[in-house]
Amino acid sequence: MTGTLAIVGLGPGEEAMVTPQVRAALDAATDVIGYIPYVARVAPRPGLTLHPSDNRVERERAAHALDLAAQGRQVVVVSSGDPGVFAMAAAVCEVLEENARRWADVPVSVLPGITAMLAAAARAGAPLGHDFCAINLSDNLKPWAVIERRLRLAAEADFAMAFYNPRSRARPEGFARALAVLRECCGPARLVLFARAVSTPEEHLRIVTLAQAQPDMADMRTVVIVGSSQTRMIARATGPVLYTPRSLDGAAA
Numbered sequence: 001m002t003g004t005l006a007i008v009g010l011g012p013g014e015e016a017m018v019t020p021q022v023r024a025a026l027d028a029a030t031d032v033i034g035y036i037p038y039v040a041r042v043a044p045r046p047g048l049t050l051h052p053s054d055n056r057v058e059r060e061r062a063a064h065a066l067d068l069a070a071q072g073r074q075v076v077v078v079s080s081g082d083p084g085v086f087a088m089a090a091a092v093c094e095v096l097e098e099n100a101r102r103w104a105d106v107p108v109s110v111l112p113g114i115t116a117m118l119a120a121a122a123r124a125g126a127p128l129g130h131d132f133c134a135i136n137l138s139d140n141l142k143p144w145a146v147i148e149r150r151l152r153l154a155a156e157a158d159f160a161m162a163f164y165n166p167r168s169r170a171r172p173e174g175f176a177r178a179l180a181v182l183r184e185c186c187g188p189a190r191l192v193l194f195a196r197a198v199s200t201p202e203e204h205l206r207i208v209t210l211a212q213a214q215p216d217m218a219d220m221r222t223v224v225i226v227g228s229s230q231t232r233m234i235a236r237a238t239g240p241v242l243y244t245p246r247s248l249d250g251a252a253a
Contacts, residue, residue, distance in 0.1 A: 003069035005106055007089045009082040009113020010041055014199035017114045025076050025111055033065045034078035034088070042078065056140075058091040066095065066103045081115040086136045086164050117162040120195030120223045123205055125234075125241035127193055127225050130248070132160040137178055139171065147174075148181055155185035160244050161226045166218040176215040182226060183210055191233055193225040193242055194218055207233060207242055 006025045011017035026032065031049045032042050039052040053061050061077065069075045079087035089110045096103060121128045133154050137147060154161050167175040182190070188211030196204045196219070206217065210226070218224055227244060234241040 003072040003074065003106060005065055005069040005075045005077065005092070005108045006111055007077045007079070007083045007092055007108070008111040009079050009084075009087070009115070010038060011114040012081055012116045012119040012199045013197065017119065017199055019111070019113060022111050022113060028074055029076040030074045031065075031068050032076050032078055033061055033068075038078045038080055058088060059095055062088065062092040062095040063099075065092065066099075066106055066108075069106045069108075070103055079113070081117075081119075082113045083110055084112065085115050085117070085134065116195075116198060116223045117164070117225070119198045120193065120205075120225060121162075123195060123198055123203075124193050124207070124225070126243040127191075127227055127231055128160055128162065129244040129246055130160065130228065130230065131157075132162060132228075132244075134162045134164065136164045137174055138165040138168075139174060144174070144177070147178070151178060151181045152185055155182060158228045158230075160228045160231060163224040163226070165220060166222060166224050167215060168220050172215065175218055179210070179213055179215065186210060186226070186229075190229070191227040191231050191242060193227075194222055195225070196222040198223070207240055 008022040008025055010022065026042060029048060031051060032039055033051040035055050036052040039050050042050060044050065051064065065075045065077045077088050077092065081087065083089040092108065096108070117134055135147065135150055135154065139147060188209060190210040192208050192210055192213045194206045194217045196202065227242070230248065231242065231244040
């Protein structure tokens with residue numbers, strides 16, 4: 001049997017947000033590889049071997065997956081959200097590029113998933129309704145100076161901004177620094193969405209102004225969306241709706 005490698009996204013948490021394409025790949029898999037909590041989302045069954053591993057061994061995980069596929073296994077590497085958004089698809093590509101001959105005959109596919117950013121935006125309304133960008137606030141793989149420059153340039157361009165990995169126990173000060181930069185560049189009235197554990201039983205959404213935003217409102221399960229200067233909030237009996245108009249001045253297109 002010819003082995004295959006599929007890199008898939010499990011979505012933000014709710015089983016209904018796993019795409020049928022990803023579900024089919026999991027059903028056909030002989031091996032599932034990924035970060036411990038993501039592998040835990042895959043139900044054990046006869047003929048399936050689960051390979052959970054720590055969060056900081058992405059390259060080793062990618063090489064292991066490619067080796068298993070080269071041996072004829074049907075391998076699935078799982079990420080949360082979408083595998084191409086700050087996740088395992090890029091890690092597998094990096095390893096492939098460095099060892100092109102070793103795994104030249106292994107078929108590799110990337111199957112998209114619903115990102116936490118898009119799930120959070122949908123829950124709140126449409127804060128990413130106009131131009132936006134996504135920035136990973138972790139400085140594990142890039143220096144803080146690069147993060148700050150990107151924050152300033154995104155603010156200057158008046159993008160709505162979605163932030164992944166805003167705050168962890170290992171680097172609690174980073175998000176405070178990011179908020180300080182944003183207050184300087186955007187002003188205190190800019191609207192901010194804190195969306196934690198979207199689509200899970202622990203889901204919690206909070207909309208505040210940049211002046212009200214505090215570092216402890218976010219953790220590693222939180223996506224933070226900072227609106228552009230055009231982003232606004234509609235007060236409704238069923239809860240507020242946060243959205244960014246499609247046209248720059250807010251007029252109907």
